[in-house]
Amino acid sequence: MSGRRCANTAALHSSVKETAVSSEWREQAARDVLPVLPARAHDLARLHRLVSCGEPVVTVIGKYNHGKSSLLNELIGRDTFAVSDKRETVALADRLHEGVRWLDAPGLDADVGAEDDRHALQATWLQSDIRLFVHAAKEGELDARELALLHALREDGARTARQTLFVLSQVDQLASEHEREKIEQAVSAQANGLALNVVSSTRHRKGREGGKALLLEKSGFPALNAALRAALARIPQARAQETALLFGEMNGELRELRAVQAQTLERLHETREREAENFSRGLRAVIDKVSADLEAMLNALGEDHAAVPDHAKDHYGITAGKRERAHIQIAYSRACIEIDSFLAGHGVIGLPAEQQTAASSLNSVMIAVMGVSVKFRKDLRRMFGEAAGRERLHRDFTHYFERSDDRRAQAARIGEIEAALSAAEKASNALRELETRERAA
Structure with a gap:
């Protein structure tokens, strides 16, 4: 992150090789399995992603205008994703940077049709290894839709070992430290023990461009990058666990x-x-x-x-x-x-x-x-x-x-x-x- 290659990338590439299984075999398996287990269409697609995609995938999810694209740009260290006061991300945007594929999904409050939802679902549930759940501090507590998604992500993580990092963004827009502490406490209670990564993309940009180490530290990005590096290092094991889980579940369902x-x-x-x-x-x-x-x-x-x-x-x-x-x-x-x-x-x-x-x-x-x-x-x-x-x-x-x-x-x-x-x-x-x-x- 921030111009540095993650230390775990080489290990991930060595443990998850490009599969020699032809697409014909996977297509044949889908033709044979899906008529019997139609509800497993997503799991088969997920298996394909697990065994065929070498690079780790990090997806940023959250509501519109909560700072997702700005967060990605600062993590990557360049202006790759469009940032605007108006709604920009209406499709699935992705970039491969230093061995990591970054995805910017449409907002949870998408209002321009079902296509947005399809992109968001694809990024969140099909492609991602790590989900960065972004919530703007200025919005206060999580709303019902955010809580439901966070609950689903935690349940999925317990089942598959996929990881979710909670990012409380735009803290620089709060009026005082007291307000920040109050919101952090409220959101932390809603997150039910999930650690908060409190960040400001604006402070990080200023610190990066001005060479101000203190501002970089106060931005929260060094701690977030450290958490991401640790999460990326766990991906090979998580993928192996999820692969075994999905094969095991489907084989068990077929046996029954x-x-x-x-x-x-x-x-x-x-x-x-x-x-x-x-x-x-x-x-x-x-x-x-x-x-x-x-x-x-x-x-x-x-x-x-x-x-x-x-x-x-x-x-x-x-x-x-x-x-x-x-x-x-x-x-x-x-x-x-x-x-x-x-x-x-x-x-x-x-x-x-x-x-x-x-x-x-x-x-x-x-x-x-x-x-x-x-x-x-x-x-x-x-x-x-x-x-x-x-x-x-x-x-x-x-x-x-x-x-x-x-x-x-x-x-x-x-x-x-x-x-x-x-x-x-x-x-x-x-x-x-x-x-x-x-x-x-």
Whole structure:
């Protein structure tokens, strides 16, 4: 600072080398990870900054007209950043000076659109290693927005080891030392133990230009520079800690997500198998019961009158064949009702959409499998009395059970979870590969 190269710069460059990981690998990791962990977009971008940016980054943040640009100019030792009574910093300004990248973000009270906020967020949360939180002494205590940001910065620092230095600026504009002490006490209480770096850019400029050592000392900049040098020396360790933290958090989140998905998938498969077993067992039971009832009925009929064809003279009369065929049809209908009740309890009612016809009354599973009517003993025995017939009923009804809306929805849900699990596994592999390559770089 102030024309001198920081002593820690060489150490930082040796510990944070230019990574050999190609941008293609990082882009691939982002494509694999972000669909699974969309909330981690910032963390992935931050990781890219941590492993690809060699120089330390110091960001000055604070409200408009609190002396941020003047502070930066004095720290650098030259008029690099625009200073004016009117609002100048409406975009992210940066300068690389003696191995340190300095960022001047738009004010917290930006009022010219969301673009300012985007620049400020990028500088504060994405790029910076050290944040200089600037508050003008003439404004008195911190307002609600400043307090909220300071609280967020302290929480972030506790999590990531990134550092925040509090700068109380423009103290030369206070009327007296008593007022200065009063404001320092009030702001220090709000900062909750965070050390105050009390500075005057105006005094430092006058002392620097006039060669006045006492004025330079009273400006507070020597103490601020010392604090910055100490903070810069801690950056390599902080970056390593934050890198490990972000990889660890995302890997842990993916592990938890995969575990939940695997458990969900296992439960769905178990439920699906159990429902299929229950259906198969229940269907065999109802078919066997209906078959036994029909066999008992047929055995009690005696002579097979239904097989005797009616003659023209019997067209309007009641014959033994007609009575038996009606009896058989009623028994068959009751059997159908019993089977249909079982099927309805398992959601097997209508035909799949691709199999339906224009005649809606025919679009039922019962008609598709068993037909409309049965009037002869041989047909009943073929369908229910023979093992092959019963097996066909079981097979055909099971086919429609598997194609029912509930089973299809269940299968679709399983497919979704399998796809999500596959995506999470792919994301985990991509993140592990990226971490391995970054550490080897």
